[in-house]
Amino acid sequence: MSTRNAGGSLARLLAWRRDEAPDAGFVLVEDDGPWTYRQLAAGAARVAAGLDAVRPGDRVVLRIGNDERFLAAASAIWSREAAVVPMHPAAPPEEVARVVATLGVTAVVLDPDDPAGGQLEVPVVPFARIPRTDPGAEAAEYTAPTRDVGAEPALVLLTSGTTGAPKGVVLTHDNAWSNVRATVSAFRSDTSLSPLADESKPPNLIANPLSHTAGVVRLIFALYVGRRIALLRKFDGRAAKRLIDAHGIDNLTLNPTMLRLLLDALEPGEDLGRVKYVGSGTAPLPPPLREEFEARFGVPVLQAYGQTEAFGGIAVESAKDVLAGRRRPGSVGRPLPGVEVRIVRADGTEAGPGEQGEIRARSRSTTSGYLGAEPGASPLDDDGWLRTGDLGHLDDDGYLYITGRLKNTIICGGFNVIPEEVEAALAEDPRVREASVVGLPDDKLGEIPVAVVETTATAEEVLAAVAPRLAPYKRPRHVLVVPALPKVANGKVDRPAVRALAEKAAR
Structure with missing residues (x-):
């Protein structure tokens, strides 16, 4: 296990799992599946064969929605030592063309029926759904890089809600490993790669798009801790309820819009089965919505705060504290292990407890910069702290409170x-x-x-x-x-x- 815990390429995760238990199921797509590690590796091998023109350091757009192909295609790109640029399949073809031109993309992996395929000036690799009936003899051909590529870009995540030219947040393989280990450390002291969980363990539900930070982080986390996943192709309250009941899902990670949709979709008296807590992130959680959700379903909603530039989480409410009644109203919890947070006044000096200013964060998961941004634009200050652009304060015990957005x-x-x-x-x-x-x-x-x-x-x-x-x-x-x-x-x-x-x- 020592080499397996050394980090390196994210492509190794799928290879390790394939070698550990090739016929164990990993991905459920709503009511379909599971797809095994062997089948996913076979799919990755097919995509990698189509990327023969891609070189180390290149960037490849991955335009696949929430199904079994996303991990296979991402692993194929990583096996070529290139970076994945995830894009939501609903984005118009013109936007894909802009991203390709602005970010210097060398290839695009997409669905065979994607209308963007015929409008691009770079090689296109069509990727059809992976059959489950044939495990695929090509599985053995899928190999991960043996050299250390930890410092190389693994993902270029497009920032949401931006205007003008596309801008990508560059995140390395080391950023990803640091993020997942910091997340694991919030639950246990041993942060090494986990053996595969017993099949009696319910899968983790992934409701966020895999093309966005919350979705891809949750995918990598599940692969690292050996937990199966159930993917929702698009969030729907009734579909979520069906999967919760069918698989005994015990926790949820949703955004505030999904909380509202779940409330509206379920009839009075319907519950969330075995769900013990719900995490909420990606957008501010209105207190009345949290109160309504908790009163209706009797499970706590834990706030989390993060940014794409930090590869996800910065601070989170502790499930143990909240379940024990130790909640700080209005707080998003304390910084994750390995994450430093400070509050900075407008004049650049550090604010005291309870004093509002810009939230800045520093960790080994933080981006090194943007791709496609104006020259000189950097999310980091001179000391390597991430300028989040969010306003907030820390209390005397280190709990973080978000009060607004500096740019807004x-x-x-x-x-x-x-x-x-x-x-x-x-x-x-x-x-x-x-x-x-x-x-x-x-x-x-x-x-x-x-x-x-x-x-x-x-x-x-x-x-x-x-x-x-x-x-x-x-x-x-x-x-x-x-x-x-x-x-x-x-x-x-x-x-x-x-x-x-x-x-x-x-x-």
Whole structure:
């Protein structure tokens, strides 16, 4: 096991599991499966054969959704010592072409029916679904790099909700190994690669897109700890409930939008079976939503805070603490082992406990920089701390609190308005399903806060209800009621699209 725990290429994970138990099932795709390590390795070998023009250090777009092919294709790319650039299959072909051009991509792996295939100027490798009836004689041909590629890029993750040219967060194989070991250390002292779990252990449900940080991190984690996975192709509350019951799933990792969809999909009296806790991340969790979910299902919702640039988690609420009733209201928990967090004032000095400033983080999982960004742009400060762009504070015991987004701050008549604070106040109205607040230009005040909300109330009723909860300068000047807030593929609110709606209504 010593060489297996030395790290190196992520491609070794699939090879090790294939050698350990070739016919053990790993991937369930909703009600289909499982696909075994042997079958996945066979698929990886086929894709790798089609990447003969790819060289070490190249970048390959992987445009496959949530099914058994994602891991196989990613492992094939890693076996070529190239970096995976995951893209959601719903992204328009024009966006794929922009990513290929901007990031210097040399090949694309996609579904044979993907319309983007005929519009690209680089080699395209079609990858059909992997058959389960034939284990595949090609499995033995799949091999992982033997040299140490830990410092080489493994993933280039596209940041969500961006505008303009595509920008990729570069993450190395070492970043991935550090991240998964830090996550394991939150549960046990031994962070080495786990033997395969007994089949009596339920699989982990992956509801997030594998093309986004939360999904791919959860996939690598499951492979590392030897736990099977059940993939949802696209989140659906009834499908999630069916898999929870069928497989005895004991924990969930969802985003706030999925929490709401699960609440809406299940009938009164339906429960979450053996689920002991639910983790929530990728977007701020409104307190009323958490309270409603916990009251309905009787399981705690644990907040987590992370960023793509940190390869996932920075801080998380401890399941042990929350289950024992030790919760800090409003906190996202303490930093993960191996992650340092500090709060920095606007003048660059370090803030004290309880004092708000920009959250900065440092760990061995942090990115070295961006690909495709403007020259000189870096997410790191001169001392190697990740500038998260988020506002928050630490208490005396090191618990972290998120209060807003630095770039989202609205300056209204010289006063700072944090959109997330206004959104939280709006969400206290039980008639408001979800809200997003943006700043629009104003001749008199510079900027004014404008709210776009999903609600059963009128705009006037929403304004009247929120007014007592906010100082006058923080109150939305206008409310636009919409059937649904626009979202990006990973469930986050698409703020540029919200701004466009608000601007159109203002005109």
